[in-house]
Amino acid sequence: MDGAADEVVGMLVEERGLSPTKIKPSSRLVQDLGMDGDDAVDFFVSLQERFGTDLSALYERWSDHFGPEGFSGWNGVVIIPAAVAGGVAASLLDLGELTGIAITVGLLALWVWAMKTWGHPNKMQPITVAEVIAAVEAGVWPSRY
The missing domain is CATH 1.10.287 (Helix Hairpins)
Incomplete structure (x- = not known):
C-alpha cells in the first residue's frame, strides 16, 4: 500500500480497534468491519477533514450503504x-x-x-476499503448511481 492507503487503513484500525492485518482492500465497511450508523458517520467526517475529499455523492445515497444513526x-x-x-x-x-x-x-x-x-x-450496498482509498486519491466520491 502507499501513503493514502496506509493512512485510510490506519484510520480504520483506530476507529474499529482491529489489527491492520484484518483490514484488506476487499473488506466491506458494514459487513466485514462492522462499521455502521454513528461509527460510519464519524469515520467519514474524519476522512473528509483529513483529506478534504468531497463526499457529497456518498451523502446523497447514505442510506443505501449504512443503517440509521443510533437506535x-x-x-x-x-x-x-x-x-x-x-x-x-x-x-x-x-x-x-x-x-x-x-x-x-x-x-x-x-x-x-x-x-x-x-x-x-x-440489505445495503457494500463499500470496500479499496473504494474509500480510491475516493481519497481522486479527491471525490464517485457518482456511480
Whole structure:
C-alpha cells in the first residue's frame, strides 16, 4: 500500500480497534468491519477533514450503504417481543424474574447473531476499503448511481 492507503487503513484500525492485518482492500465497511450508523458517520467526517475529499455523492445515497444513526427501528421490533416472550415464559413456567431476564437476553443475543450472520433485513450496498482509498486519491466520491 502507499501513503493514502496506509493512512485510510490506519484510520480504520483506530476507529474499529482491529489489527491492520484484518483490514484488506476487499473488506466491506458494514459487513466485514462492522462499521455502521454513528461509527460510519464519524469515520467519514474524519476522512473528509483529513483529506478534504468531497463526499457529497456518498451523502446523497447514505442510506443505501449504512443503517440509521443510533437506535434502529428493526431493533425495536425485536426487543419488545423478546422482552414480552421472556416475561411470559418465566411467568407461565413459574421460573422467576431473573429467568425471564435471562430468556430475554438469550433471545436478543440470537437476534445479534442472526444479524451478523445474515445481515440487516434491508440489505445495503457494500463499500470496500479499496473504494474509500480510491475516493481519497481522486479527491471525490464517485457518482456511480
